[in-house]
Amino acid sequence: AQSVTQLDSQVPVFEEAPVELRCNYSSSVSVYLFWYVQYPNQGLQLLLKYLSGSTLVKGINGFEAEFNKSQTSFHLRKPSVHISDTAEYFCAVRVSGNTPLVFGKGTRLSVIA
Amino acid sequence: DTAVSQTPKYLVTQMGNDKSIKCEQNLGHDTMYWYKQDSKKFLKIMFSYNNKELIINETVPNRFSPKSPDKAHLNLHINSLELGDSAVYFCASSPSGRAPQETQYFGPGTRLLVL
Numbered sequence: 001a002q003s004v005t006q007l008d009s010q011v012p013v014f015e016e017a018p019v020e021l022r023c024n025y026s027s028s029v030s031v032y033l034f035w036y037v038q039y040p041n042q043g044l045q046l047l048l049k050y051l052s053g054s055t056l057v058k059g060i061n062g063f064e065a066e067f068n069k070s071q072t073s074f075h076l077r078k079p080s081v082h083i084s085d086t087a088e089y090f091c092a093v094r095v096s097g098n099t100p101l102v103f104g105k106g107t108r109l110s111v112i113a
Numbered sequence: 114d115t116a117v118s119q120t121p122k123y124l125v126t127q128m129g130n131d132k133s134i135k136c137e138q139n140l141g142h143d144t145m146y147w148y149k150q151d152s153k154k155f156l157k158i159m160f161s162y163n164n165k166e167l168i169i170n171e172t173v174p175n176r177f178s179p180k181s182p183d184k185a186h187l188n189l190h191i192n193s194l195e196l197g198d199s200a201v202y203f204c205a206s207s208p209s210g211r212a213p214q215e216t217q218y219f220g221p222g223t224r225l226l227v228l
Contacts, residue, residue, distance in 0.1 A: 032214045043117070043203055043219035044156075051214045088154055097211040100158040101167050108154075 001092050002027040006104035013081055014112050021076040021107045023091030033074040034092040035065055035103070044090065050074060062086070086111045116140050116218045117220035119204050125226045126194055134189045134223045136204030144168070144210025145187035146217065147179060150201040161185055163210045 007022040015031040025031060032051055036044040048059025055067040065076045074091060117138045126132055138145060146169075147159040161169040165181040176192045191198060204220040 034216075036219075038154075041222075043221045044205075044217075045219065046216045049214065049216065088169075090156060094213040096213050098168075099213070100161070101217060102158075103156040104176065106154045106156070 002031060002099070002102055003097075004091050004093050004104035005101055006074055006089075006091055006107050008107050009105065010108045010110065012110045012112060015083055016080050018079050019077065019081050019085075019108065019109065021089050021091075023074045023076065023104060025072050025074065025091075025093045027072075027093060027095055029095050031093050031095055033067060034094070035059065035063070035074075035076050036090045036092060036103075037061075038088040038090065038106075040087070047076070047089075081109070081111045083111050083113060085109060117204055117206055117218050119202075119220040121223060121225050122221065123224050123226075125228065127228055128194055128196060130194050131190070131192045132203055132225070133191070134204075134225075136187045136189070136216070136220060138185055138204075138206040138220075140206055140208075140218060141207040142208050142210075142218070143184055144207050145181065145184075146205040146207075147189050148203040148205060148219075150203060150222070152200070156203070160187075160190075161210060164227060168210065173180065194227045196227050199225055201225070 003026045005024045013019045034049045035047040050067045059066045088106045094101045144163045146161045150156045160179045163197045201222045205217040207215040209218045
């Protein structure tokens with residue numbers, strides 16, 4: 001069965017600094033990888049997803065992620081964060097239409113002015 | 114226009130009661146889901162329905178019963194509520210549910226507190 005590990009439960013970062021949120025996955029078959037963001041008291045929305053092809057995926061709000069098959073990672077990055085990026089970020093994996101979307105435990109990004 | 118909506122937004126109730134949460138999507142999607150997010154923000158699938166048919170049923174107590182009157186609605190009924198049921202419940206939908214690369218669209222959540 002597939003699983004997702006988000007190595008950092010909380011990441012504080014100063015405004016305009018770069019950030020990287022780490023995600024590693026475990027699966028014996030090919031995977032589809034997602035990053036979702038949850039702003040306070042809201043539902044989740046998709047930031048970006050990796051399907052195939054280019055390993056660098058660009059998403060909304062200036063975020064990007066890089067798929068690394070050899071390291072089974074899909075880390076999320078932003079070169080310069082804003083206060084409005086303060087939220088919970090979830091990495092997720094799915095292998096087929098018959099299996100559920102499996103989420104990591106989330107990383108709380110706190111942007112400090 | 115809200116794509117995936119849930120009612121109520123907040124639900125406070127006593128142990129032992131029965132309650133329902135409603136979900137509606139106006140995206141024309143075939144598949145709908147229920148997720149539970151616990152106090153540590155961990156998000157786990159509970160059920161998924163494709164065109165009113167149950168597709169995924171994770172190890173959820175049978176006190177939880179999903180009901181899909183049509184493909185735009187997926188309601189969650191919970192019997193004999195327990196303290197451990199306190200959580201945020203999210204409804205979601207996706208176009209077909211059969212393609213693993215599909216984006217899931219989430220509702221705003223229902224915050225359930227059992228006293």
